Amino acid sequence: MNKAAFFDRDGTINIDKGYVHRIEDFEFIKGMPEFIKKYNDEGYKVIVVTNQAGIARGYYTQKEVDILHNYINEELAKIGAHIDAFYICPHHPDFTGDCNCRKPKTGMIEQAIKDFDIDVKQSVLFGDKPWDIECGERCNIKSYYIQDLLNEYSEI
Numbered sequence: 001m002n003k004a005a006f007f008d009r010d011g012t013i014n015i016d017k018g019y020v021h022r023i024e025d026f027e028f029i030k031g032m033p034e035f036i037k038k039y040n041d042e043g044y045k046v047i048v049v050t051n052q053a054g055i056a057r058g059y060y061t062q063k064e065v066d067i068l069h070n071y072i073n074e075e076l077a078k079i080g081a082h083i084d085a086f087y088i089c090p091h092h093p094d095f096t097g098d099c100n101c102r103k104p105k106t107g108m109i110e111q112a113i114k115d116f117d118i119d120v121k122q123s124v125l126f127g128d129k130p131w132d133i134e135c136g137e138r139c140n141i142k143s144y145y146i147q148d149l150l151n152e153y154s155e156i
Helices: 032-041 062-077 107-116 130-138 146-154
Strands: 004-007 045-051 085-089 124-127 142-145
Touching: 004 032, 004 107, 032 045, 032 062, 045 107, 062 085, 085 107, 107 130, 124 130, 124 146, 130 142, 142 146
Parallel strands: 004 045, 004 124, 045 085, 124 142
Antiparallel strands: none
């Protein structure tokens, strides 16, 4: 079995500027590429689980998100880091109805667990919103607010 470090995207990996989907709007949170690399180096699968309601709202497309995610990995590769997989919830209950993947529901993590044979007891989740933490805890994954950890990490 594998261990995983799950990350929310907006507000956790990058500065949340509202419906980020274009490369020119993407900006890593200071220290995040190195933080991701730390988990790569320790043998974790690094997996992003992100609600992307902007797709349901018609603000942008899945293809635009895919282009941005490829760019993120290109930037991470410059320091020897990478994200193994991106799981996206493109839904919003007001536009597409209910789903099982929109956090705090657990569908994205459950799929990643199957796809990567993840041991939840060895895994962690980082997020910036209560629904991120709730989602991880529902899957019995140790879950942390990224703001707290980045402050601690940057002091090391």
